[in-house]
Amino acid sequence: MRTLRLQDPEGNWAMTNKETTANITWRILDSITALPSGFWNEHVAGNDVVRCDQHIAIMERGMPEDEFLCLVAYRDDKIVGCAYFTLSEADRSERLSAPAVGVVRTIRKVFPRFFLWRVVAAGNDSTDGEHWWYDPDYWNWRDFFSALYEQLAQHPSRVDRIEFRSYVETDGPISKEVVSLYKARGFREAQELRISHVMLADDVYTPEDYLRSLSQAHRYTVRKALRKKEKYHLQYEEIEDFSGVIDEIYPLYLATNNRAKEYVSEPQEKRFFEDICKERALNPCLQVVRDRDGKIIAFGLTFEKHTTLTLWMVGMDYSVNREMSLIYHTYWLAMVRALKNDRRHVNLGPTTDFVKRKFGAERFSAVVFTRYRSPAANYVVRPFFHRVARVQRVVRRGLQAAFGRVFGAATRAS
Numbered sequence: 001m002r003t004l005r006l007q008d009p010e011g012n013w014a015m016t017n018k019e020t021t022a023n024i025t026w027r028i029l030d031s032i033t034a035l036p037s038g039f040w041n042e043h044v045a046g047n048d049v050v051r052c053d054q055h056i057a058i059m060e061r062g063m064p065e066d067e068f069l070c071l072v073a074y075r076d077d078k079i080v081g082c083a084y085f086t087l088s089e090a091d092r093s094e095r096l097s098a099p100a101v102g103v104v105r106t107i108r109k110v111f112p113r114f115f116l117w118r119v120v121a122a123g124n125d126s127t128d129g130e131h132w133w134y135d136p137d138y139w140n141w142r143d144f145f146s147a148l149y150e151q152l153a154q155h156p157s158r159v160d161r162i163e164f165r166s167y168v169e170t171d172g173p174i175s176k177e178v179v180s181l182y183k184a185r186g187f188r189e190a191q192e193l194r195i196s197h198v199m200l201a202d203d204v205y206t207p208e209d210y211l212r213s214l215s216q217a218h219r220y221t222v223r224k225a226l227r228k229k230e231k232y233h234l235q236y237e238e239i240e241d242f243s244g245v246i247d248e249i250y251p252l253y254l255a256t257n258n259r260a261k262e263y264v265s266e267p268q269e270k271r272f273f274e275d276i277c278k279e280r281a282l283n284p285c286l287q288v289v290r291d292r293d294g295k296i297i298a299f300g301l302t303f304e305k306h307t308t309l310t311l312w313m314v315g316m317d318y319s320v321n322r323e324m325s326l327i328y329h330t331y332w333l334a335m336v337r338a339l340k341n342d343r344r345h346v347n348l349g350p351t352t353d354f355v356k357r358k359f360g361a362e363r364f365s366a367v368v369f370t371r372y373r374s375p376a377a378n379y380v381v382r383p384f385f386h387r388v389a390r391v392q393r394v395v396r397r398g399l400q401a402a403f404g405r406v407f408g409a410a411t412r413a414s
Contacts, residue, residue, distance in 0.1 A: 023075055023076070024073050024074065024075050024080065024081075024138075024147070025073070025074050025075075026071060026072065026073050026074075026147075026151050027071075027072050027074065028069055028070070028071055028072075028151075028155075029069075029070040029071075029072060030067070030068060030069070030070070031057070031060055031068055031070065032053045032056045032057055032060065032068070032070055032084060033053065033057050033060075034070060035053070035070060035072070035082065036079070039079065039082075040052070040053040040056075040082075040084075041053055043082070043133040044082075044084075044130070044131065044132070044133045047305055047306040047307070047308060048129060048305070048308070049282055049283070049303040049304065049305035049308065049310060050126065050127050050128075050303060050310055050312065050347075051123075051127050051128075051129055051131070052281065052282070052305070054279050054281045054282060055126075055127075055279070055282055055303070056084070056124060056127065058272065058275045058276060058279060059124050059125070059126055059127075060124075061271075061272075061275065062268050062269070062271075062272045062275075063086075063088075063124070063125070065088070065089075066086050066087060066088045066124075067086070067087040067088075068084070068085070068086055068087070068124075069084070069085040069086075069087060069120065069155070070082065070083075070084050070085075071083045071084075071085070071148065071151055071152075073134075073144075073147070075138060079135075080134065080135040080137075080138040080139070081132070081133065081134035081135060081138070081139070081144055081147075081148075082132065082133055083122065083131060083132035083133075083148055084122065084123065084124075084131040084132070085120050085121060085122055085123075085131070085152070086120070086121055086123065086124045086125070087118060087119070087120045087155075087159070088118070088119055088121070089116050089117070089118055089119070090116070090117050090118075090119045090161070091115065091116060091117075117160035117161060118158055118159050118160050118161075119159070119160065119161045119162075119163060120152055120155065120159045120161070120162055120163070121162075121163035121164075121165060122163065122164045122165055123165060123166070126312075128165065128166035128168055128195070128366055129166065129167075129168060130167075132144075132148065141177070141178065141181070142177075142181060145181055149162075149185060153373075159373055160372060160373055160374070161370060161371070161372050161373065162187075162370070162371055162373070163368055163369070163370045164182070164187070164368065164369045164370075165366070165367075165368035165369070165370075166366040166367060166368050167366065167367040167368075167369075168195060168364055168365070168366045168367075174367065182369040185371065186371045186375070186378050187369040187370060187371040188369070188370060188371065189367055189368075189369055190367070190368050190369070190370055194350065194353060194363040194364060194365055194366065195347065195348075195349060195350050195363070195364050195366055196347075196348040196349065196350070196353050196356040196357070196361035196362070196363055196364075197345065197346065197347055197348065197361060197362055197364055198335070198338075198345075198346040198348065198356075198359060198360050198361045198362075199344065199345060199362070200213075200338065200339070200343075200344045200345070200346070201213055202344075204339070205339065206339065207335070207336055207339060210335060210339060210360075211223065213360065214358075214359070214360050218357070218358040218359070218360065221358050222328060222332070222358055222359065225325035225328035225329070225332075226328065226329070226332060228324050228325055228329075229329065232291070232292065232323075232324050233291070233292035234289055234290065234291060234292070234297075234324065234329065235289070235290040235291075235292075235294070236287070236288070236289060236290075236329075236333060237287070237288050237290060238285055238286070238287050238288075238333075238337065239285070239286040239287075239288060240284070240285050240286075241277065242273075242277055242284075242286040243274065243277045243278075245286070245288070245296060246270055246273045246274060246277070247270075248295075248296050249273070249286070249288070249296055249299050249315055250270055250273065252296065252297070252298065252299060252315030252316055252317060253267070253268075253273075253299075253313065253315035254267055254315075255315065255316065255317065255318055256314060256315045256316060256318075257315075259318065260351075276301070282303045282304075282305075283303060283304040283305065284301065284302070284303055285301075285302050285304070285337060286299055286300070286301055287299065287300045287302065287330070287333035287334060287336075287337060289316075289326060289329045289330065289333070291320075297316065297317040297320060297324070297326060298314070298315065298316035298317065298321075298326040298327075298329060298330050299314065299315050299316070299330070300313070300314045300330040300331070300333055300334050301313040301314070302334055302337060304337075304341060304343055307342075307343055307344050307345050308343055308345045308346075308347060309334065309337060309338040309341070309343035309345070309346050309347070310346075310347040310349070311330075311331070311334045311346070311347065311348050311349055312349070314327070314330050316330065327352065327355055328355065328358075331348065331355065331356065331359050332359075334346065334348070335359060346361075348361055350366075
């Protein structure tokens, strides 16, 4: 744990409540688990199961190449603010042409860090929403953001880019004051991939109710895909303790991960699934599709909390996916699970939104505010900020590097 004294920012960012903030000390913890038990969930995560500390802790164990920064502000012994960031490496060549990327990879055989940068971003690869909290009795958002930015700028590791992500439309519009604060610091707004959500109406209680709530065209498409269950003698199953089938679903997960185009991410190890299965606070459940011989050919992994069900990951056998419409069965099972447990809000995640729309999903934008530490770099890339997607994390696969785009660490509902 590192301890840093608060330094008052200069100019327009000077503290407006100096008497309250004068005795504040910042400490940098290296894991979400270092916070007092229950603090993060009470003040930050709330009902968001993906943002809860149990899930973040599992993701930390699955990303050993990254560094995790839990910045905590204390006044005396009381926590008056905190924020969570991931420090990772990203690839500067991500938008170069294929020949140029080949040149970069060749140079990296001699200079491994050529064209790489270090990025500190709020949250981690699989979460969105605000990852910070401050006590309004001690400071306002302007003061807190200013102090938080200063702590990030002072970090001992060389940081090339800072990102605050992700503001999602489901949380309401971003206030003009917040946007102006980011822009005053040189941050620019960038659009990330949209996230698909289904809001179930109050009069929808059964799968038939749900189908009737869809438009005629979408209802026809979904029914047509589901009829393949009888045609191919498919079997549905929900497994809450799925430790016994991890070996069977893991190749399906790898197949989906390797085919990802919108998100290319480092595959998680089997231990990740074992940790998820044991963490009952997430209410994990595996919905599987079996063929006529009982072999699992598709699965969806969901988390549940309060009124929300999140489809966090899928996997399938692509040799029969098109023929059997496996992705439709996977989304259908998630919706049935939500109805069964009265989860009125279903988060189907990013990617393949053209299929999710047929299940009545709406797309919500996610926004990230990003800036480069170098003023020159910040100025050069400013015109392209609106095209910036989530940070890409460096992943080594043999002699080549594969890079993961931020918003889904594993393959989230792809």
